[in-house]
Amino acid sequence: MPTSPIAVWFLEPGNAATMLRTVLHLDLAGADAVVLPGEADCPEALLLAAAASRRAPRIGLVAEISPWSQPPFLTARALGTLDALTRGRAGWFVSGRDTGTTCSDDSGRWSARTATAAERQDALADYLAATAALGNSWEPDALVADVPSGRYVDADCVHVTNYHGPYFSTRGPLNAPRPPQGRAVRFAEYRPNAAESDVADVLVVGSEEDIPAARASADRVLLKVAGEAAAAPPVTSADGYAFCGLTADRLLGQVLHETLPALVPVPRGGLLRDRFGLSASDFEFVPYHAEQEVPV
Amino acid sequence: MNEPMTLGWFVNYMPTGWNRPWAGPDPRAWTDGSFYVDMAKALERSCIDFVMLEDSSVVPENFGGDMVAEFKATVKAPKHDPLPLAAAISQETSRLGVVTTMSTSLYPPDRLARMQATLDELSDGRNGWNIVTSFEDLAARNVGLEKLWEHDERYLRADEYLRVTSEMWSGTDGIDFDGRYYRVNGPSAPMSRQERPVLCQAGGSPAGMDFAAEWADLIVSVPVGIDAMKKYRDGIRERIERSGGDPDRCRVLYMVTPILGETDAEAAAKRDRMYSPESDNFLRRIVQLSNISEIDFSTYDLDAPIPSDATTNGAQSILDTMKRLTEGSSLRQVLGSTGESTSLDLVGTPATVADRMEEAMEIVGGDGFLLFHGGGGLITRRYLDEVLDGLVPELQRRGLARNEYAEGTFRERLARSVPTGG
Numbered sequence: 001m002p003t004s005p006i007a008v009w010f011l012e013p014g015n016a017a018t019m020l021r022t023v024l025h026l027d028l029a030g031a032d033a034v035v036l037p038g039e040a041d042c043p044e045a046l047l048l049a050a051a052a053s054r055r056a057p058r059i060g061l062v063a064e065i066s067p068w069s070q071p072p073f074l075t076a077r078a079l080g081t082l083d084a085l086t087r088g089r090a091g092w093f094v095s096g097r098d099t100g101t102t103c104s105d106d107s108g109r110w111s112a113r114t115a116t117a118a119e120r121q122d123a124l125a126d127y128l129a130a131t132a133a134l135g136n137s138w139e140p141d142a143l144v145a146d147v148p149s150g151r152y153v154d155a156d157c158v159h160v161t162n163y164h165g166p167y168f169s170t171r172g173p174l175n176a177p178r179p180p181q182g183r184a185v186r187f188a189e190y191r192p193n194a195a196e197s198d199v200a201d202v203l204v205v206g207s208e209e210d211i212p213a214a215r216a217s218a219d220r221v222l223l224k225v226a227g228e229a230a231a232a233p234p235v236t237s238a239d240g241y242a243f244c245g246l247t248a249d250r251l252l253g254q255v256l257h258e259t260l261p262a263l264v265p266v267p268r269g270g271l272l273r274d275r276f277g278l279s280a281s282d283f284e285f286v287p288y289h290a291e292q293e294v295p296v
Numbered sequence: 297m298n299e300p301m302t303l304g305w306f307v308n309y310m311p312t313g314w315n316r317p318w319a320g321p322d323p324r325a326w327t328d329g330s331f332y333v334d335m336a337k338a339l340e341r342s343c344i345d346f347v348m349l350e351d352s353s354v355v356p357e358n359f360g361g362d363m364v365a366e367f368k369a370t371v372k373a374p375k376h377d378p379l380p381l382a383a384a385i386s387q388e389t390s391r392l393g394v395v396t397t398m399s400t401s402l403y404p405p406d407r408l409a410r411m412q413a414t415l416d417e418l419s420d421g422r423n424g425w426n427i428v429t430s431f432e433d434l435a436a437r438n439v440g441l442e443k444l445w446e447h448d449e450r451y452l453r454a455d456e457y458l459r460v461t462s463e464m465w466s467g468t469d470g471i472d473f474d475g476r477y478y479r480v481n482g483p484s485a486p487m488s489r490q491e492r493p494v495l496c497q498a499g500g501s502p503a504g505m506d507f508a509a510e511w512a513d514l515i516v517s518v519p520v521g522i523d524a525m526k527k528y529r530d531g532i533r534e535r536i537e538r539s540g541g542d543p544d545r546c547r548v549l550y551m552v553t554p555i556l557g558e559t560d561a562e563a564a565a566k567r568d569r570m571y572s573p574e575s576d577n578f579l580r581r582i583v584q585l586s587n588i589s590e591i592d593f594s595t596y597d598l599d600a601p602i603p604s605d606a607t608t609n610g611a612q613s614i615l616d617t618m619k620r621l622t623e624g625s626s627l628r629q630v631l632g633s634t635g636e637s638t639s640l641d642l643v644g645t646p647a648t649v650a651d652r653m654e655e656a657m658e659i660v661g662g663d664g665f666l667l668f669h670g671g672g673g674l675i676t677r678r679y680l681d682e683v684l685d686g687l688v689p690e691l692q693r694r695g696l697a698r699n700e701y702a703e704g705t706f707r708e709r710l711a712r713s714v715p716t717g718g
Contacts, residue, residue: 016417020387040483044414050380051387051418054333070407071439077353081309081377084327085384101482103406109440113479143374145323147315150576152323153367153374158355171437175355175373177327 002277005233006240007264008062008187008202008222009034012247013042016051022248023052026059029260030267032240032275033060035093035187038069040101045093046078053086060272062091062187066099067123068112072130073170079184080135080176088180088271093187094196096124110167125195126165132199133163135183136285137173153177159285181273182281190214190221201278204242211238220276230255233263239276299713300698301657301691302547302664304346304395305339306516307332309376313674315576320677329381335680336385339392342684343698346393346706347385348426348496348516348666349378353402354434358610359586360594369583370674379411386419393706395424395496400454402430402439406471406480409464412493413485421489421705424514426496429454432590451503453477458495458511465492490707509535509546513710516666518551518639525550525639526660547663547710550639552653553670556682560644567643570671573632577672581631584672589614598628637670646690654696663713 009031011019019036026034036045049061063082065075075092083090104111112120142157161172188196190203190210197203203218205211214221223238226245231254233241241263246252268275312331314323325331336347355373359365366373382396396415398408408425415423429450430436436444445453456475463471467484487493498516499508508515509532519528533543555570557563570577586593590610596602601622608615621630640656642649653665667683669675691697702709 016414040410040485043417044411046380047383047411047414047418050383053329053380053384054388070404071402073353073438074403078377078380081380084376085329085380087328099482101406101480103404103478103480103482105404105478106476107441143324145311145314150315150368150579152311152314152370153363155363155367158363158367169437169440171434173355175353176376177374179327 002239002268002275004264004266006202006220006222006276007031007260008060008204008240008242009246010242010244011036012245013037013039016043016048018248019043019048020052020055023056023059023061025256026260027056029256030264031059031243031260032264032268033062033089033091033185033187033272035062035091035242036064038064038066038093038095038099040099046082049082049090050085053082053089058089058267058269060089060091060185060275061086062093062185064093064095067094067096067127068099069101071109071170072127072168073134073172073174075127076131076134077174077176079131080174080179083179083181083184084176088273090179090181090184091187091202091272092184094124094128094200095188096120096194096196121195123167125198126167128195128199130163130165130168130170132183133161134170134172134174135178135281136283137161138176138178139283139285140178140182143177181271182283185272185276185278190218201273202276205238208236208238211236219278227251231259233259301653301662301696302514302549302710302713303344303688303691303697304348304393304514304516304549304664304666305335305344306348306350306551306666306668307335307675308350309378309381310374311370311674313676313679314370316674316676318676318678327376329376329384331677332381333385333388334677335675336389336392336394338680338684340389342688343692343701344392344667344684344688345664345698345709346395346422346424346494348395348424349382349397350426351375351378351397351399351428352430352432352435353399353438354432356432356434356583356587358590358592359583361592365579365583365594366587369580371580371584371587379415382415382423383418386415386422389422390420391422391701393422393424393494393710394419395426395494397426397428399428399430399435400457401441401444401450402435405457405460405478406464406482406485409461409485412461413465413487416490416493417488419706421707423490424494424496424706426498426516427454427458427511428498447501448503451507454507455510462492490705492707494707494710505532505535508532509539509541512546513707515546515548516551517548518637520639522640522656522659525656525662529660529662545711547713549664549666550656550660550662551637551666551668551670552640552642553638553668553673554642554649554683554687555671556644556646556649556686558645560648563644563648567641570673571632573628575672578628578631580672580674582627585614585618585631591615593627596627599626601626639665646686649687650690650694650696653691654694657696 045063139157188200222242496514497508497512
């Protein structure tokens with residue numbers, strides 16, 4: 001467990017320059033992580049996170065990637081690369097919300113276009129299982145770089161995934177090695193019985209009452225604070241705070257320069273997973289069978 | 297030549313030369329991107345026009361039927377996603393063009409349009425898209441397809457794909473597209489600086505050349521030898537003219553791997569070592585040949601010709617070529633001597649190589665070159681230095697390479713660099 005409250009910032013959409021500047025300020029102010037939104041009318045979150053990776057060398061960079069935007073393989077790969085580029089500071093904000101965009105093709109693959117809410121829930125769970133299966137296609141010590149034998153990777157430690165879920169299929173393995181954190185830390189907003197809540201490492205709740213239920217499924221729970229409450233976060237039984245809805249005005253400056261430094265007197269570094277006190281992402285490869293649940 | 301050539305560098309987000317001299321201290325250091333961010337800065341110091349980041353998303357099993365040889369040769373894997381790397385590079389450079397490879401068969405078009413629009417904003421108008429359609433069925437299966445569409449069909453699809461992305465980049469009112477292959481609804485993805493990314497393509501086949509002539513601002517190609525180079529460029533220009541376009545709007549670049557030394561003899565010795573059957577590069581080249589042809593060359597005797605009755609489910613044309621080349625010789629000898637991945641043999645001192653490049657451009661009327669460390673070699677800082685500190689200054693002294701960047705976006709700069717040949 002971290003000794004002082006965890007501070008995660010939900011960045012408001014804007015242009016790239018403004019958003020990047022705020023990430024730098026947050027890095028200096030000691031925020032543990034920043035969540036970059038997946039809105040259609042602002043810069044794409046994963047690329048923005050990668051763009052911040054050099055200038056903001058400490059803060060966790062959490063990208064919202066919609067499961068409806070691309071196949072699980074591309075998401076698993078992109079998050080793995082973000083984790084490598086940030087040396088273990090990558091996160092994924094998982095949300096199945098409607099992005100206002102639909103794209104389908106004639107390949108017969110499932111599309112969210114006409115899906116009901118219930119179907120989307122099932123599909124989201126399937127998407128998460130597919131990305132998890134891909135994430136475990138490389139064992140932690142697969143990259144051997146053994147000059148005498150000429151092996152860069154031990155092929156015995158890389159496994160064909162062969163994931164065939166009800167909505168998504170992927171053969172695998174990933175073509176990229178396992179990143180520093182094993183996989184990106186998963187964030188979500190708490191919703192009872194929702195797929196993303198079931199698999200998140202870190203959940204955000206809107207009120208104190210939801211904390212016990214959220215704790216039952218995630219290792220860390222953050223209380224959402226917005227507006228004036230962000231400048232003076234209330235006492236909570238949560239592990240920290242999710243600062244939301246702060247745009248460039250007086251309040252933003254106050255939270256950045258007074259609230260955050262007081263909350264996190266010594267900014268935390270290292271793997272994002274470690275600073276949240278999360279356990280290591282263990283290798284969990286099991287050959288896929290249709291009747292068997294994939295460990296997520 | 298009045299205008300300097302256009303010069304780019306093609307590179308993979310992959311292991312650097314990890315198992316040979318000048319490997320550097322850490323064989324895993326490539327993963328965090330530092331090597332490639334540093335490389336981009338070095339390219340910018342030398343006023344190279346752009347870096348092109350390659351992509352593929354498979355661990356091939358063509359050679360030997362499993363991943364073992366691939367993971368020794370590291371031809372395609374392991375590899376990280378070039379898009380986040382491009383975003384990181386965009387913040388550490390200010391003039392260099394940053395081209396990313398993305399496959400129309402793997403990415404949904406709306407997603408691709410949005411990512412390129414973001415790269416345009418992050419780079420302040422310096423992004424390009426290297427359009428590929430993929431050719432590996434394993435890649436298709438990674439994204440939930442059973443297999444890829446056949447070759448010409450992929451280009452028909454790519455054409456519609458480009459219509460979707462173009463509409464998303466130019467529009468502001470959203471998109472409501474219902475085509476033969478794609479249905480896309482949602483907000484636009486307006487570009488902030490360029491009207492669209494600089495579009496790059498490597499079309500070798502007739503369908504590929506038609507597609508390139510229709511869409512590409514920049515074509516990269518590997519016709520071998522000056523005659524083939526000229527023929528290829530003339531073919532592209534003819535196609536553009538036939539469809540009523542201005543052939544000068546498209547640059548044709550040739551892929552080359554200069555091999556440089558203090559003396560011509562030293563460079564020649566280096567070349568011989570690079571292409572020697574005893575070199576580690578040999579395994580890379582034969583695995584690479586298996587990957588592009590989807591023929592398992594591990595099933596043939598290295599010290600004999602390919603049997604005349606050999607057949608394949610992979611690329612028949614490549615097998616036929618190898619049969620012809622190995623007749624009276626052997627697979628080992630042929631792979632030990634060919635430099636098929638480079639348009640010109642550029643071997644010698646910087647002055648010798650510059651002479652050869654100058655001569656080629658005068659005859660071909662070409663637009664420039666795409667540099668890469670080919671021949672089966674893996675990139676090292678040493679190689680980069682040889683080209684950037686040896687060859688490029690020699691080209692600059694002759695006015696063949698630029699020694700300062702012009703103003704404007706990547707697209708604007710490229711459009712102004714109209715060649716005097718052609």
